[in-house]
Amino acid sequence: MGQASYRYQAKVTFPLSGETSDAIASMDNQKPAVVFGVIGSIFTLVGSGIAFCGWNQLQLQRASSKWTRTKGMVTESTLLKRVDRHRRSTMWSARLNYVYFTIPFDEGTNVEDRYKVTVAEDGKSAELLPIGTIQQTSTSDYHFSFDDVELREGSRIRMAGQVWSTWKGNALQVVKENALHSLVDIFYDPGNKEESVRYPGAEPFSYFFSIFGGVFATAGLGSLAVALVLNRRGQGNK
Numbered sequence: 001m002g003q004a005s006y007r008y009q010a011k012v013t014f015p016l017s018g019e020t021s022d023a024i025a026s027m028d029n030q031k032p033a034v035v036f037g038v039i040g041s042i043f044t045l046v047g048s049g050i051a052f053c054g055w056n057q058l059q060l061q062r063a064s065s066k067w068t069r070t071k072g073m074v075t076e077s078t079l080l081k082r083v084d085r086h087r088r089s090t091m092w093s094a095r096l097n098y099v100y101f102t103i104p105f106d107e108g109t110n111v112e113d114r115y116k117v118t119v120a121e122d123g124k125s126a127e128l129l130p131i132g133t134i135q136q137t138s139t140s141d142y143h144f145s146f147d148d149v150e151l152r153e154g155s156r157i158r159m160a161g162q163v164w165s166t167w168k169g170n171a172l173q174v175v176k177e178n179a180l181h182s183l184v185d186i187f188y189d190p191g192n193k194e195e196s197v198r199y200p201g202a203e204p205f206s207y208f209f210s211i212f213g214g215v216f217a218t219a220g221l222g223s224l225a226v227a228l229v230l231n232r233r234g235q236g237n238k
Contacts, residue, residue: 036227043220051213058210061159061202064187071111072100072154072186072196073128077178079171082164091164094174097155099128100186102193111183119181126181154186154196160203 076097083090103114119126128151157163157174165171178184178198189195 033227033230036223036230040220040223040225040227043223044217045220047213047215047217047220049213051210051217054210054213057160058202064159064189064197064200065202067187067197067200068102068104068190070100070103070105070186070188071115071183072098073115073117073126074098074178074180074182074184075126075153077175077180079175089166091166092168092171093162093164094157094171095155096157096174096178096198097153098178098184098186098198099151099153100188100196101128101130101151102188103130105185115183117181117183152188152194152196154188154198156197158199158203159197159201 074096076095078095080093080095081090082093101115105111105114114130116129117126118129163170184198187197187200
């Protein structure tokens with residue numbers, strides 16, 4: 001007959017001293033404080049960064065409302081369509097190009113007294129000429145210059161950038177308000193005349209990032225406050 005074998009497993013426990021038990025209890029009490037502290041730090045840093053960037057962009061957009069107003073000629077006004085087959089949705093936007101002279105226009109200024117638009121017979125191209133003495137003219141790519149004033153090109157519709165939306169109405173309105181070869185209001189930065197925009201100012205959704213970042217950062221500060229309270233309670237129980 002085979003020999004039976006037995007395996008014994010002994011479990012030995014050692015009593016913890018009072019100081020060790022207090023230390024373990026203190027560590028358990030500090031865990032929530034650490035969690036709230038880490039989460040609070042992340043929320044505060046991320047939220048502050050989002051709010052800061054959003055606020056800077058908002059100030060740039062608001063500053064454009066004080067740019068110099070002039071008249072420009074639309075050289076392209078196109079409705080854009082983008083189909084997302086994965087999401088089964090259609091997005092709409094507009095593409096706008098224009099040319100403008102850095103000549104300020106005040107309210108009530110008659111545009112016919114300053115500009116002349118000559119459209120080619122095919123209707124595909126046009127020339128924008130100021131009424132007055134023209135020192136130098138070049139008919140290529142809409143480039144003209146007179147009296148040290150150069151014709152410039154722009155394509156920015158809004159300061160917030162190009163917007164894509166599932167609603168066709170916004171993009172269609174831009175195309176309708178900016179017919180090809182029409183003269184429209186253009187706003188350019190007097191400090192940097194290359195910077196221009198068709199519709200100046202801040203859009204309502206531009207406030208979103210500043211508000212969202214502020215709420216995010218506030219939640220982080222609240223979490224840090226909770227962590228501080230829990231940490232003090234843990235120290236008081238020692």
